[in-house]
Amino acid sequence: SIGTAAAITLNLRQVLSGTTITAAASVVDKLLVIARADGMLRLSKGVDRDTARPGDVITYTITFSNPGVKGVKEIEIVDPISGSVDLVRNAFGPGRDIEWMKSGSAVYLTADPTDPDEAMLEGPESRLHAVFSRRSPFILESGASGRLTYRVRIR
Numbered sequence: 001s002i003g004t005a006a007a008i009t010l011n012l013r014q015v016l017s018g019t020t021i022t023a024a025a026s027v028v029d030k031l032l033v034i035a036r037a038d039g040m041l042r043l044s045k046g047v048d049r050d051t052a053r054p055g056d057v058i059t060y061t062i063t064f065s066n067p068g069v070k071g072v073k074e075i076e077i078v079d080p081i082s083g084s085v086d087l088v089r090n091a092f093g094p095g096r097d098i099e100w101m102k103s104g105s106a107v108y109l110t111a112d113p114t115d116p117d118e119a120m121l122e123g124p125e126s127r128l129h130a131v132f133s134r135r136s137p138f139i140l141e142s143g144a145s146g147r148l149t150y151r152v153r154i155r
Contacts, residue, residue, distance in 0.1 A: 040068030041075065041140070057088055057153050065145035072140045075132040077148065080125065085152035087111055087121055087128070100130070101147040102138070111150075119148075 015022050041064055048059040062079060066072050081087060089111065092099050096108035098119045111121035111128065118138075119130045130148055132138040140146060 039070045039072035040066060041072050042067050043077070045079070052154050054154050057091075057151050058085075059149060059151045062148040063145060064140065064147075066140045066142055069142050071142060073133060073138065075130075075138070075140060077128075077130045077132075079128040079130075081121075081128055081152065083126065085154050087126075088151040088153055091151040097150065098128070098130075099147075099149040100132075101149075103144075103146075 011024070043062065043064050045060060045062045048061070049056070052058050060079075062077060064075065064077065087097065089097050091097060092108055095110055097111040098109040100107045100109055100118065107118075109115075109117045109119035109130075111119060113120035113122060116135055118132055118134045119128065121127070122129050128150065132140075132146075
């Protein structure tokens with residue numbers, strides 16, 4: 001439903017080598033539902049590591065699927081990115097910041113908001129915004145799924 005948020009809590013812990021000095025922080029990362037549409041859409045977000053330190057790269061994967069009987073179109077995913085991380089540009093090669101698994105094939109997107117592809121990194125709040133009908137029509141058929149993957153570096 002509109003306004004529903006799924007959250008992942010990242011617990012960051014840094015130990016200064018050769019000492020007992022430890023710094024810790026906790027960051028909540030969210031995935032937001034911003035609009036109502038016909039059909040059904042199931043979203044989940046995962047991370048590839050249980051632990052990470054400043055400088056480490058972690059990979060987020062947002063999986064979306066259609067458990068309903070009707071195709072879903074005009075899908076928008078808005079994923080706020082924590083201020084404790086930076087998006088890794090060119091993570092999948094030059095000009096390939098984000099990987100979208102579309103109908104079983106990889107499509108690479110840039111986070112540049114001036115690029116007309118389906119993804120963009122928005123403003124000072126650092127929100128990853130994917131619009132899966134921005135450049136060309138896209139329908140997630142009944143029983144189908146897709147995946148959006150991006151990498152961040154911990155500050």
